[in-house]
Amino acid sequence: MKKDSFWKRVTGWSLFLPVVSLLLVMAVNIIHDIAVGANPLSFFMITLRQTTGNGTILYGRIIDILNRGSEVAILAIGMTLVVSSSAGTDISVGSVMSLCASFCCMLLAGYGVSSATTLACPLIVGILAGILLGVICGMFNGTLVAYFGIQPMVATLILYSAARAIGLLLCNDLIVYVRNGTFGIFGGFLGVIPTPVVIAAICILVMTLVLKKTALGMYIQSVGINGRASRIAGLNSKRIIFLTYMLCGLFAGIAGIVASSRITSADSNNIGLYFEMDAILAVALGGNSLGGGKFNLAGSIIGAYTIQAITTTLYALGVSSTQAPVFKAVIVILIVAIQAPPLKAYMKRRNMAKQVKGAA
């Protein structure tokens, strides 16, 4: 039998779509740099820079993308699992981020205090409590989806609208500032490296290890592909779906702390705003089917950073932050179109026709 052509093998590769989108964004940057007469490789340049304090940090567009994309990357991990197991999305993650940030800052600053320089409780307690609240939110969503059989979109709509408001309540309708050097570190720098990048890397690493060393990955996919058959084969489908939502909440909590530490405050109205959309988009961009089943975590992560790269590029191109969503929407349409079955079928038929001609 004939070996598959190089082209066919490449297009069949599971990371084809995410990597191509990322390369495309890079190409746009290079072209732009050439057009404005800058160094064509300035996109990739990383330099050391003195900060206003007395530290040195890594600086460059790539670093910026990795840094700012961390929250979405962290969210994308959980979202990938949720999509796989339940063929639905968790649209509450952005609001849950905000709630966790508010809760954490409220504990650190003390209730009703809008700006604190001394901590009302140990830093670690505030942070863990914030993350724990994320887990609880995830468990709430998971219970509704797995045990009450509510559609994921509808079930998570509850926290989507409520979580942010609860956060505001916790903060007494204030923006709570925690002006304490150590709190800012999670959104700042660890040595020369941005801490969010380190946190995202740890999350990704731990999840990858869990997927490699346990049967969780197989369980989730199995349940997502055929829940009834998985149950007969001894899997507790409901518990596994519950678990994915819980993990999704956990990662939303972590992302919330990072986002809040970045601005050393809990700005309930703005933290995590529209992040659920980016997280879902990251999963889709990663070549994962939103219909559940097989998943590809690496794809989602690349997808998350691609989205940040798109945003950064748009700003670099001078698109204002209010217009950026329009461009993102166009990109989403393109991706959905590429993945759409009619187009895939068309490509397949074309390939086939070529082969037949070749054989004749």
Next chain:
Amino acid sequence: MEENVVLTARGITMTFPGVKALENVDFTLRKGEIHALMGENGAGKSTLIKCLTGINDFEAGEIHVDGISGPVKNHSTKDAQEVGISTVYQEVNLCPNLSVAENLFIGREPMTKFHTVDRRSYNKRSQKIMDELGIAVDVTQNLENYSLAIQQMVAIARAVDMDCKVLILDEPTSSLDDEEVEKLFTLMRSLRDKGVGIIFVTHFLEQVYAVCDRITVLRDGQLVGEYPIADLPRVKLVAAMMGKNLDDLAEIQKESIEDVSRNPLEISAKGLSHTGTIKPFDLDIHKGEVVGIAGLLGSGRSELARAIYGADRASSGTLSVGGKEVKIKEPIDAMNLGMGMLPDDRKAEGIIGDLSVRENIILALQAKRGMFNLLSRAKQEEIAARYIDLVQIKTADQETLVKQLSGGNQQKVILARWLATDPDFLILDEPTRGIDVGTKSEIQKMIVKLAGEGKSILFISSEIAEMLRTCNRMAIMRDGEKVGELDHDLTQENVMKAIAGGEGTK
């Protein structure tokens, strides 16, 4: 096109990655004949059918249909219907969450004069169609409320209700009992007499000789030959399919039915029931015993097994395993007590289509070991390889997605999954569904061998002969109730009598 020929396929070639599914295959169907398409699992029967109906895009070859000049190229089942080819596929592909009537008329709904779907008229017409076939269903109920056998009959009813020149039936009888099979045959004969050409795929050889006029045999994607039925007696047919001689009727009968009634009890159910599907029943199964469950379609055979296994949680009664009373809430509890269950609906409850053959085989074993006790990749591959070999799964390799296997080979994968867990008590609900004659007798031998090793088996099959060859005892089911047991004089006649009611029970 020749006189009297309604469909021809010439030189059909079709490859999947790693498999040459069809190679230069010719096929001719005449008007008013029932034409059996035969071959082992994975021989290419379903693939050929999907080429005819436009689901598969074949690479080379031509298809001609009577009344249409030039080669026909279908792109979908709908195209095929337009040229007069109506099909029942091997896997029922109706919509479980639509009503029976909606399934019968989907894509061709009768319209009112306001261009809305005329629900009343099609409900009435559907009821009439099902009544004519003698199938007792409420057509307004969702399809998923009915057993696989009824679903299969609905698929058949849908296909025959469409005006067609060619009717294709890919293993339509795999879940049916003798009675439904007879109904289907009557229907097929009357269509044949009206001049319809019928392609019939089955692994039940008796059925071939009961209705068919002609046989085409495929082996490994190649045409072996086309024969008038009289020229190809059973032994020769099997030889043509397998490429070697095998007397599939050679008895596998247990040498002498061993008396296992004094062995310790493995399973003892007292008053077990599941509301709505099965009334309270008692059932004892000894170690080393094979117990069959016989009954008509919908008599509660699968439901009895499901209540024991916890697939449907028992609503009353007690269950003891190995002498200890146990509570089973979920299948995993049953598995941890050493049980396993091969369910009858392969597509809905068996295969995990998008996972590989390897993953499908180790799934239950892995579930039993628990999430944190992952089998190493090497171990997984070793187990998969062992069972692929043992039950003769025909697959390109271990990493092939299970949905890409032929129907019979998917069934073997599920069987392998349960054998790999090494259960003490195994429930086999139609284990040989869609499996070819050669492998079927292998599986029956395997059942007898497992029992010989002291395992207990609950065996459900719509083929009584198959159970007679392997079972020590039989439970008789009627209308969702266990009505009796037969433990001596197990003959086809006695079992039939018991099923039908009257004497011979209790």
